[in-house]
Amino acid sequence: MTEKELLALLILQYTPNLGDGSIKKLLQHFGSATAVLEQKKSTLLKIDGIGEHKLKAFGDEEYHAFAKAELKFIQDNNINVCAFTDEQYPQRLKHCLDGPVLLFSRGNINWNNRRIISIVGTRKITTYGEHFIKKLIKDLAPLNPLIISGFAYGVDITTHKACIEHGLQNVGVLAHGLNQIYPKVHAKYMSDVEANGGFVTDFWSKSSFVHTNFLQRNRIIAGLSEATIVIESAEKGGSLVTADFANGYNRDVFAVPGRAEDKQSLGCNNLIKQQRANLMTSAADLIYILGWKLEQEQAPVIQKQLFVELTDEEKLVWRFLKGNGKELMDIIALNCKLPTYKIASILLQMELKGVIRPLPGKIFEII
Template sequence: MSLIYQLALARIKGVGSVIAKHLLDYCGSPEEIFRTPKKQLIKIPGIGESIANSILQNNVMKEVEKEIAFIEKHKINVLFWKADNYPEKLIFCNDAPILLYYKGNVAVNAKRIISIVGTRNATDYGKGICDEFIAGLRGHDVLVVSGLALGIDSYVHKACVKNNLPTIGVLGHGLDRIYPASNRNLALEMLKHGGLLTEYSSGTKPDRQNFPSRNRIIAGMADVTIVVEAALKGGALITAEIANTYNRDVCAFPGDIRKPYSNGCNYLIKTNRAHLISSVKDLEYIMNWELNAVIHSQQLQVDFVMSATEKNVYEALEEAGPMGIDALLYRLKLPQNKLAMILLELEMKGGIIALPGKMYRIP
């Protein structure tokens, strides 16, 4: 029964992901949203009479029944907001989808997740980077996310399949089709080594407006977004910009200043929107991967005064070792601006050390 209401919530006219989460906060569950009387719904901030009527009319149930039949037939997993199987890094993105459809054989949550994006007009330079960089990721326990588009995205997924690395393609349409059609065989191979993920229900066509929207999933799922080749305008730079707004790391491979499909990467680096990288070793340093492997939390003598909240942050780092802001937010349930101030205070007192990759540890 819960699945019916989850799917219905995602289909209500006028209710996007932000309003849906707002309704969940007030009502507690998808079922309760549909059971709440109109007079109570319209008292919820942001929910007017029009949205309340859309909720109570329940005119999406026939569509939902059809979708459930499709989900069951094709063994698709529904990942609902804040459920255990929902991508945990997306939870920190205010515009993340309320619901995702996933087909694959690897979990969408991994310790290390990177997104790799780039131009549809990949050059030999970009293709070579994909092959070399992905091969260098073997042994790093990394999940690679991209968009299954022509060009760099496709070469990333192909290199992952070749090197037996898990990879997930985020789609701009329903799981009843593959776009572009030329990637159908690649998608089938990816189902053996990863999976396909989308916020769109079956029957949704690959319309142009869907692809910039799906880029927020590519950026939000990952610890870092890497741009291989990109022009000054296009989906790769949109994804990089979104990642920056999510306070995630962005990296870019530099390119020939005379080549149009290097201009985007060079611009990101020049304007400090991305770290310059040329190898997996650079990524290890930026993301603090080597440090994580050798540093262990130690019991230290604290010789400065901490508030109760500062002590909670300190003890979390002491117990778990180096952590990023997202992990601390999830663990401590603090507002992001408050946590940022606490981390700054602790750093100024010498209680913690800021590391590359927006990570923190105790000295």
């Protein structure tokens, strides 16, 4: 993207009343932001959905000055800018009607990763929530997903720290410009995140930092991801808004259940009860529903003294597969007299240990 085109996009974005949806419509009609700025208002008014109100401030030189100042900030601070029209714009976010026209980022982010999930939840995380996140990230690590979160207190920062520990790429979606960090106490983790991931936002450096920014930010968290996982949430909260966005984008949503009387689990329990989220008790649930499988070259090589390394239930499954050959997961569960949700977790652990491998159609065989 040329400097001239970026400046034109910034001008459009800063123009009051236009909004991301209207700007996208203009870009698709005229081909570029530069071309849009060259049009007369009378020409723009012919575009369906573009009325007088949206063009009231179009062409005002005052907004040009603000856009030039933001362009200088971007250039002086080596900010990466990705426009909705760019090929490198995250593909999943591109399919969201309310996705941002411009995405500002810093770090080393690989948007080509096929497996991108978001993890959200309460700021007042419990010991149960912390343990679940750490176990989840550890179990997902062999599949090398990109993890999205919000870099805030509680579930967010616990997720980022677990990703750093296991070498997983992780991205913090911010509710403010890249000229600051909130909360400031998390600044000590920034270099680790940027080394293997980074930060993204659609807010300018001059944007006011207000509470409603978090709700606007949540659409990006949901839009970037194949699935959104809610770890813990009270009856009301921002993570439930993120889940709503994900449902609206037709993405998978998962929620971790908690005890009926736990306030920090009310939101998750309601998502499951209202069938707005899949129940999630382990990484295996996500892997099964999303159809992920461990790449064969990642599977560790182990010795044939299998029973030394397997649990009793894993031994049961191994014996069944050894005697019957490759088989469907549901058939394995039926013959081993184990519930399907549990067999999914057992098969995942056996796959990670390198004793079985998945085949197309949820079929498994021993190695």
